[in-house]
Each structure stands twice: as C-alpha cells, then as structure tokens.
Amino acid sequence: MKTAKLDEMIKGWFVGNFEPTLLKTNDVEVAVKSYKKGDYEGRHYHKIATEITVIITGKVKMNGVEYNAGDIVVMEPGESTDFECLKDWTTNVVVKYPGANNDKYLGEIQ
Numbered sequence: 001m002k003t004a005k006l007d008e009m010i011k012g013w014f015v016g017n018f019e020p021t022l023l024k025t026n027d028v029e030v031a032v033k034s035y036k037k038g039d040y041e042g043r044h045y046h047k048i049a050t051e052i053t054v055i056i057t058g059k060v061k062m063n064g065v066e067y068n069a070g071d072i073v074v075m076e077p078g079e080s081t082d083f084e085c086l087k088d089w090t091t092n093v094v095v096k097y098p099g100a101n102n103d104k105y106l107g108e109i110q
Helices: none
Strands: 013-015 029-035 040-045 050-057 059-062 065-068 072-075 080-085 090-097
Antiparallel strands (some): 059 080
C-alpha cells in the first residue's frame, strides 16, 4: 500500500508522467486542486488532451461562465479557457486524458 500527502504533490497533480506521483503513466493525469477567491489562471488550451474539471466545492468562472459545486466542464483538444476562482476554499478534481507532457499552450489555439 502506498500513501502520500496531497500537499506533497505539485499543484495537486498525483497521477501522471511527472514527479512526484503515485502512479507514473502517460494514460491519464489526475489532480485535486484547491483555490482561494481571486486565484486566476490565464487562457490555455491542449492540442492532444481532453481536460475534465469537476467543481467539488465553491464557485469558478471559465470563459465568462460561472460554475458551482457539482458542475462538470469538459474541454476538448483545441478549445481554450481561462479560470478564475470566485469563492474561497474552492476545490476541483481535474482529469486529463490522455496524459500528455508539454501539452499546455498559453492563449488561443493558433
């Protein structure tokens, strides 16, 4: 049995082809990410991976649309989004499929 602490992982990512990880794989990447109100990530997209974001607690805005706990947002390859946390103690689960190293591009798709 393996054990770890989420705060020992980089930005909440605990499954994927990076270090540290609990399961080293290129098949998928999984993270649990926590945010405070006002945290912001600039617009980005993926050429290969589909990114699924599940809002567990709190409230966020992606592409100008507000999402609450229980909402699931699927970003297909070539779609871009930004991210803003609207409520303290927001927690998301993020799944990227397939796991694709260096597949995060800033801005709109070119």
